[in-house]
Amino acid sequence: MRSIKSVLRAAISAALALVAAAALQAAPPRFGGTLRVKLRSSRISLDPREWTPGSLNSSDSRKIASLVYDRLVTLNDYGQFQPALATEWTHDATFKTWHFKLRAGVHFSDGSALTPALAAAALQSTSGKNFEIAATEAGLTIHSLQPAPDILEQLASGNDFIFRAQLDGKLLGTGPFLVAEAVPEAPAEANPLATKPARIKLLANENCWAGRPFVDVVEVTLGEPALRQLLDLQVNRAEIAEITPDLVRKGREEGLRIWNSAPLVLVALRFDDALAAPASDSLHEALWLAIDRDTMANVLLQRQAQLAAALLPQWLTGYAFLFESPMNLPRAKELRASFPAGVAGAEQALRLHVDAPGDLFKLMGERVAVNARQANLLVQVAGVGSANNTAAPSDGLHLFAWHYDSLSPRTELETLLRQMPDGSDLGANAADPEQLFAQERRLLEEHRILPLVVLPEYVGLRANVHNWNGSPWGDWRLADVWLEAEDTSSGKAAGSTQKENMPARTPGANQ
Amino acid sequence: MDSSSEFSRHNRWVYPGFLGLFLLIGLFAAINPPRTFVFADSDAALKETARRLAERVAAIPGLHGPLRFEWHPQGNWAEGEGTRWQDSLRDAFDRRALQLSDEAGAPALAVYAAETPSEVVLTAKTHVGDRDEVRIVALPRSLLPPAELRVAPVRLKRQLLYESSDRILDAAWFSDGEETYLAILLYKNFDVVAVRLDPMGQIQQTLPLNVAGLKPTRDPHGELVFHGSQSSARLWGKTCDFSWNSAVEAKCRTEKFNMPGDSAWPADAVLTSPCGDANWTISDPGGEPTARAVLRLAPDGATQSSSATLTSEFPGPVLNFSPEQNSGGALLMVRNLSTGNYEVYKISLACGD
The missing domain is CATH 3.40.190.10 (Periplasmic binding protein-like II)
Incomplete structure (x- = not known):
């Protein structure tokens, strides 16, 4: 009986094929094609043993490694x-x-x-x-x-x-792709003063236990500046590219399809151990109260960031909303007035080291200095660091970016604390959310780490990329992505106005 | 037409002819790991979590009632889901002798609910003396029942027949001459399994097909075909013949079937109205796999934009369609984007409003 249905289905499928192909939204998955991915990190490692916890570089490494392992x-x-x-x-x-x-x-x-x-x-x-x-x-x-x-x-x-x-x-690895080629950064042949970016070429693993991925090849280009990545998407030189928060608005205005994760990067200040209590306690609290996170998130970062009052984000713990970060300039000034002579931040400038890479973080550091000045605190931006959380052990204050890597809040907080100069540990029962909250509250009350904002990851996608289903916590799941054939997608790359914001409770689905 | 479609966790199974599904769930949950089936006494997990929170709140030193209960779900919680939590919490507080009141002047006991990637986190916050008190509990999201289906009211009769966290490849009715059964084809942990449900919705049989040489795929698809007492599962690259009444293992042979790229919405996607015998054609819902499908039905002779068109939103993309023989109805396989589960709906047209 149902075989009749099958015959009918087969007979009409050919007739409908043209219609189906023309209708972009109804197109069935397609195997084949090359997926070109652009990343900002200039160097990544596919060896998980080399990754630095919380680093932005390692998070890019992890994205590519997840294709192989x-x-x-x-x-x-x-x-x-x-x-x-x-x-x-x-x-x-x-x-x-x-x-x-x-x-x-x-x-x-x-x-x-x-x-x-x-x-x-x-x-x-x-x-x-x-x-x-x-x-x-x-x-x-x-x-x-x-x-x-x-x-x-x-x-x-x-x-x-x-x-x-x-x-x-x-x-x-056993994953959906295997590394075919890894070309390091090198001087360009035509112009030795310029450099050719590092590239990694991945081929589909035909024998992958979970099934062959849809695309044949993934080509990853490293070290692409943010603006270049945006342009690459627009002129059909990339299917997937990272978008920095300050370029999201521009990208959307120009019709790019942009997806975002949950907030994955914490930007925070950290005091090192060189400052002795009790003077340091007042300094920490005064700076905590002086920082205008609202302006930072909504003006400097153009509403592409969220204020952070906790070390771990709400999407990971469910309780971060309990923490508050009230800006209180009068109280900050009061505390400043009580400083004894010779305390850094008073007569002598407190050096702020920006341990995260890029102009955006430097701007945030400068914003911190401006806010501090409003409370009569002297903060001077000293230098810009690398993407690997490998700050020079300088005295003073550090602005750092921390990428949340673990789905376990306890592990994430433990790892974050281990990277701090005094490497404190969490209690044994920290897997219990109430205990973890208590630990985090204690840490925040010490004001040695001052959360500023949390940033999502933004990804620009060409219109021919289908079945994109990035997870809220930043997995790209590229093995399930398929590409529309070039001949039917030309001209659509920059023409789509679809915006893929991850809904809180109805994320995308595919299998 | 029958405006059905108000499903909730409470009444979902109370449909004539499908009460047995509830028993089926228990049976199926018992023979399957709880991680892969979502109905394992889900209320118990919810109530236990409410009990733990109430216990912790009741132990707060100096806390006395009556307290004004506030419910603060984060994000877009389904109304029914929130109601169930509130009922359970109120009950749990009551059992702990924590008196709740609706009086505006009573101190607040606020309960916040949030979802993390793997857990539901409940946070109770209240004020005692000069201090805030916070108590937090969490439970794995996988232990909760699927969220209430938030579907638009439609004039199409539909029933949820079956639901699984494993991918449903196909579903079809078949008869052995005496009884009519619902057969389901599942892609479960990279193997294909055929399941037979009796008219009461109880699992009669689970047949792992153990298809040798079946290449794992990211685009699994299949079709059940029946020839007398024999059944076939037509899969990607393989076709397996099996019998529900025989202990002999399925016999599989290499045979190309419906490879990705040549599938299309069937032209026989038609429902027959019982009042007037008109045929209503269902147009291809299309859409990305991350979008809810809207089914559009138009009677013969009408265009899809006609005012006579019926629409019905489903909680996710439509993966497969299987017309019922002789009934004018059809089976629809859908992925529920709220829960991640795969679902089989029986859809049909009914007379009247």
């Missing part, structure tokens, strides 16, 4: 953990011991089999000393000294990819 589990947009290289998992009553069953028949890109021992070795090298990971006959066991109810969040994010290190140090 897989995780044990992933998290979908509906809060459900999905099997990836692990097909099943269980834990004991204390959440200290977790057993994962490894998917059978998975191979690395050189054809060698994924084994529990290799998976355990990879995870042990990225997860550090928090876990003891042992291979079992069918998978692996992860033992944690502390209860780890959030281990799935940890494994579905951060650096915990599964890979195999070869003798020459290169890493192999």
Whole structure:
């Protein structure tokens, strides 16, 4: 009976093919094509063991690495953990011991089999000393000294990819793409004073356990300046490019299709240890009260950022709204008036080191200096750093950018604190949200880290990019992206006015 | 026409002929890991979370009622979902002898609800003496039932028959000569599984097809075809013949079927009206996989822009369509964008308003 339906369906499908092809929205997925991706980072590493926590560079590295490596589990947009290289998992009553069953028949890109021992070795090298990971006959066991109810969040994010290190140090993965070529930055042949940007070429893994990706090739160009990336999208030299917050409005006005994640980058100030209490306490609080975050987010960053009063964002903890950052200039002046002589920030300028790269962060640093001056505090912007959170150990104040990497709030806060000069630790029960809130509140009340704003990631997409389904936490999921054929998409790249803002509770879906 | 479509977590299963689905859920949840099926006693998780929060709030030193309960959901919570939480919280506070009041002058007990990528976080905030008190609990989102379907009121009769977190490739009615069953084809953890539901909606059979050599794909699709007592699952690159009544494993052969790129909305996407025998054609809902589908039906002779057109919004993209034999209705497979689940709807036209 239903075979009649099939015959009918087949018979009319040819007749409707032209109509379907013409209707962009009804087009079926298409295999093939080259996806050109432009990134701002001039250098990335595909070795998760080299990534610096919280760094903007490492976050770009992670995006590309996720095309090559897989995780044990992933998290979908509906809060459900999905099997990836692990097909099943269980834990004991204390959440200290977790057993994962490894998917059978998975191979690395050189054809060698994924084994529990290799998976355990990879995870042990990225997860550090928090876990003891042992291979079992069918998978692996992860033992944690502390209860780890959030281990799935940890494994579905951060650096915990599964890979195999070869003798020459290169890493192999089981993911949807394999690295075909990695060309480092080099002087341009025509003009030795100019440089040719680094490039990475990835080919579709035909034998990927989860299915071949739709596109044949992903070409990643590194070190593209922000404005150039915008132009590349407009003149059909890129399908996907990062957009800096200050260019989002311009891009949208020019009809670009721009997607944004949840706020993923914290911009904050950090006092180093050189300043002694109690004078420093008043200085910290005075600066905290003097900063005009509202102007920073809405004017300097053109409403493309949110004020930050917490270290972790609302989308990650659910409780960040409890923190407030009231600007109180009179109180800041009062505190300033009480400073004893010789305190930095009073007669002697407090040096502000901008540890994050780019003009935007420097502008934010200058804005902090202006706000400080309004409270009679002397702050002088000293220098601009790199994208790797590797600030010079200078005295004074640092403006830094922190990329949220983990889906576990506890892990994220722990990692953030470890990168601070005194490397404080969280309590044992910090997996409990109330305990974590208490810890974060304590840290904020010390005023040693002053959150300023949180920024989403913005991605410009050409109109021929389909099935884009970036996660709110910044995974690009490029294996599921497919490209409309060039002959039908020409001229549409800059013509679409669709804006892809991630709705809070109805993110996109695809499988 | 019947303006149906008001589904909620409370009444979703109370449709004639499908009460048994509730039992099916319990049975299915029992034989499947809870991570992959979403109905595992979902109310219990919600109530337990409300109980934990109430316990923590009741333990706040110096807190006395009556308190004015405030509910502050973050973002776009479905009304029914919020109501369920509030009912559970009120009940839990009541059990902890925390008296709630609607009086404006009573101190506030504000409960904020927020979703993180993996959890629902409930934060209770109140003021005791000169201090704010905050209590926070969380539960995995995967333990909650799917959000209430927020669908536009439509003049099309529709019933949710089946729902799964696994991809539904196809669904179709078939008969063994005595009974009529609903067959579902699932793509579950990179394998294909056929499921048979009886007329009461209870799972009769689950048949993993164990298709050897089936290439994993990011665009799974399939079709169930019936020839007498034999059934076939036509998949990408393979066709498998199997029998519901035999213990013999499915026999699969290589056969190209409907590769990505040549699929199209079927021309037989037609519903028959029981009052007047008019045929209503459903036009291709199209759309990106991240958009809710709007189904448009127009009677024969009318254009899709005619005032006679019916529209019905579904909670996500339509993935497949399967006409019912002899009933004038159809089965529609949809991905619910609010929950991520795959759903099978029976749609049909009904007389009257």
